[in-house]
Amino acid sequence: MATTQIRTRSERFWSAALWTTSILVFVFLLAPILAIVPLSFSSGQFLTYPIPGFSLRWYADFFTSDKWLHSLWNSMVVGVCSTLLATALGTVASLGLVRANFRGKGLIMGLLLSPMIVPLVITAVGFYFFFAPLGLTASYTGLIVAHTALAAPFVVVTVTATLQGFDMNLARAAASLGANATTTFFKVILPLIAPGVASGALFAFATSFDEVVVVLFVAGPEQRTLPREMFSGIRENISPTITAVATILILFSICLLVALELLRRRNARMRGIS
Amino acid sequence: MSENPLKARLRRAERMRQLKAFGLIAPLLGFLLIAFVAPIASMMLRSVHDTELREVWPTVTQRMDDWTDRKAVPDEATFAALAADIKSSFADKTLATAARRLNYDMRNGRSLLFATARALPPTADNWTQAVISANDRWADPETWGAVKRASGPFTSYFLLAALDRNRTAGGKIIAQPPEEALFVDVLKRTFVVGLGVTLLCLVLGYPVAYLLATLPPDRGNLLMILVLLPFWTSLLVRTAAWVVVLQEHGLINNALIWLGIIDQPVRLIYNQIGVYVAMTHILLPFMILPLYSVMKAIPPSYVRAARSLGAPPVTAFVKVYMPQTLPGIGAGGLLVFIMAIGYYITPALVGGAGDQLISYFIAYYTSSSVNWGLASALGAVLLTATLVLYWIYNKLVGVDGVKLG
Structure with missing residues (x-):
């Protein structure tokens, strides 16, 4: 009896210690992000509590500033274009990768994933040296090409993972019924792996939308994206407008997280059917 | 011995399958090779590639490729090429570029070049003597060793510098003095x-x-x-x-x-x-x-x-x-x-x-x-x-x- 009691007490102690440290870590992870949300609604100039009053002036500042709206537009254009390219190239490559078992597949896989591994500053400087003589610096084309290269591996990882759970007999059944490869892909494979492709596309968009190092080197003043404007803002003088932009971006990440979770569930359900 | 025809056909079908699989991977692979691997490879090449001196001193750097006996100064034609390159780059105001590049490989390269450029006679029968009398550091094979190292097209200078190392005029690898060491x-x-x-x-x-x-x-x-x-x-x-x-x-x-x-x-x-x-x-x-x-x-x-x-x-x-x-x-x-x-x-x-x-x-x-x-x-x-x-x-x-x- 006595031993169980001691054991329970020490167990209770460890459990309390575990919860305490974990809660402190959660606070560390979330508090700074959440702390800037109320500041964006402040009517005052200073980024400090207590807030003098409620106002939407920093949001008005964002939505009426040509500089900020142009950067948002740039981020959207570059993000959407590179996502479309990366998703198309990445999905097709994933279809090949799950069927391939030739020699050198490991090397090819390594090459396809290398943009995820190489430190961004090296990638950015490499692009800068390479694009300058081709006239691709300070152009949308250059930026979209660079972001496509960075985003494609995320599509490959996500879609190959989805295809691993895909029953290839379905494709064979379609082929045996006379469908050609293109019809099989669009009518049978794509509808079933669509949730995986969509998550890959979301990863790709998030990669481009949050990228700043390559933008710093490759983009000109015309192509400054939202993260690029934030970078200057933080470096020069952090204004309440930045907290408003940050709040909008936090909202954006929450939407992204929810969308990915919904896609994950849908994918799991589809696997259950097939 | 003829092979089992079914086996051969199976193998051919498998090869076709693999070829198709590769065909699907090829677009992304090609795109990344051009748009990602090539930029990084050319950046890595830049860390050993060095044509700065070659561009402003085309003649003497060319001749340095044939200079192999590092114990003795090069021949008369090389001295003449050096004199010609110094004069033309002095006139084109590119001597400063050559001086900056040469400074990586020897001490006071800049003062050596400008002193030589000012002291060179317009014409000479023997350029070896003319150059050496303009500045006697040209009689030292180590000076020429530095010119050869700076001539490119490949150099270990940048990689050594990234590790706080340098070469002496004689070519030995030494650590940078502590006040210059950074990386x-x-x-x-x-x-x-x-x-x-x-x-x-x-x-x-x-x-x-x-x-x-x-x-x-x-x-x-x-x-x-x-x-x-x-x-x-x-x-x-x-x-x-x-x-x-x-x-x-x-x-x-x-x-x-x-x-x-x-x-x-x-x-x-x-x-x-x-x-x-x-x-x-x-x-x-x-x-x-x-x-x-x-x-x-x-x-x-x-x-x-x-x-x-x-x-x-x-x-x-x-x-x-x-x-x-x-x-x-x-x-x-x-x-x-x-x-x-x-x-x-x-x-x-x-x-x-x-x-x-x-x-x-x-x-x-x-x-x-x-x-x-x-x-x-x-x-x-x-x-x-x-x-x-x-x-x-x-x-x-x-x-x-x-x-x-």
Whole structure:
């Protein structure tokens, strides 16, 4: 009896210690992000509590500033274009990768994933040296090409993972019924792996939308994206407008997280059917 | 002996299948080879490629390729070529470029060139004598050795400089004098910060991963959102948040002053504290997620068995549970370390001038102080370190182990 009691007490102690440290870590992870949300609604100039009053002036500042709206537009254009390219190239490559078992597949896989591994500053400087003589610096084309290269591996990882759970007999059944490869892909494979492709596309968009190092080197003043404007803002003088932009971006990440979770569930359900 | 026709046809069909598979991979592979591998390869080439002197001194650098006897000065034709190149580059005002490049390989190269250029006669019967009488350092084969090394087209100068090494005029590799050494310290700092951030992430991440993995799934998944939300929040938002929290009149300083704990704001940002705090915050999810996926797969029966055999909870945890989480510690630790040593944005925004990591110097030598050879050489050092670590990571968890949360 006595031993169980001691054991329970020490167990209770460890459990309390575990919860305490974990809660402190959660606070560390979330508090700074959440702390800037109320500041964006402040009517005052200073980024400090207590807030003098409620106002939407920093949001008005964002939505009426040509500089900020142009950067948002740039981020959207570059993000959407590179996502479309990366998703198309990445999905097709994933279809090949799950069927391939030739020699050198490991090397090819390594090459396809290398943009995820190489430190961004090296990638950015490499692009800068390479694009300058081709006239691709300070152009949308250059930026979209660079972001496509960075985003494609995320599509490959996500879609190959989805295809691993895909029953290839379905494709064979379609082929045996006379469908050609293109019809099989669009009518049978794509509808079933669509949730995986969509998550890959979301990863790709998030990669481009949050990228700043390559933008710093490759983009000109015309192509400054939202993260690029934030970078200057933080470096020069952090204004309440930045907290408003940050709040909008936090909202954006929450939407992204929810969308990915919904896609994950849908994918799991589809696997259950097939 | 004829082969079984069915076997041959099967093999042909398989080959066709593989060819088709490769055909599907080819577009992305081709795109990445051109748009990603080629830029990085050409950057790496830049760290050993060097044509600066070749462009302003075309004749003498060409002749240096044939000069092999390094104990003696070159022949008359080479002296004549040097005199011609010095004169024409002096007239074109490109002698300064040659001087800058030659200074990498010898001391006072600049004064030597300008003194020679001013003292050279318009014409001479014997250029060897004319050049040597213009400046007697040209009689020293070591001076010519430096010209040869600077002639390119390949050089080890930038790579050696990235490791604080240099060559003497005679070609021996020596360490830079301490007051000029810079990059070995930067490399050390990069590794120390990377290691420190990795350890902080491990200490903070381990309990959280354990809690998430051992809770019932519904509550565990709910708490997982608290890790995934910061993971998905923009890097710049998180960095901006830390600037707001840590700056001189930021939230922490104001709170501490309001509570009466301090009178004057404490410096929490633009120094090491800022770098460690912000980088740990940003990289912590990359530690928690691999640890979580390893811990989730550990059956609870082993610890129960240890407990039932009389092991106290701490012993059971340390001796039975922790060894099983080592793959997760290795994977998470390597991932965080690899990402930390390549970080640029966060240290640039929350670190002080003395806290910048190697990435900052790569960017600095690319855009602010244009020395592309040095930038590329520093990049080569960082890329090598990253690839070696990634190779280890790959051995440990495999390419398929890359989890995206």
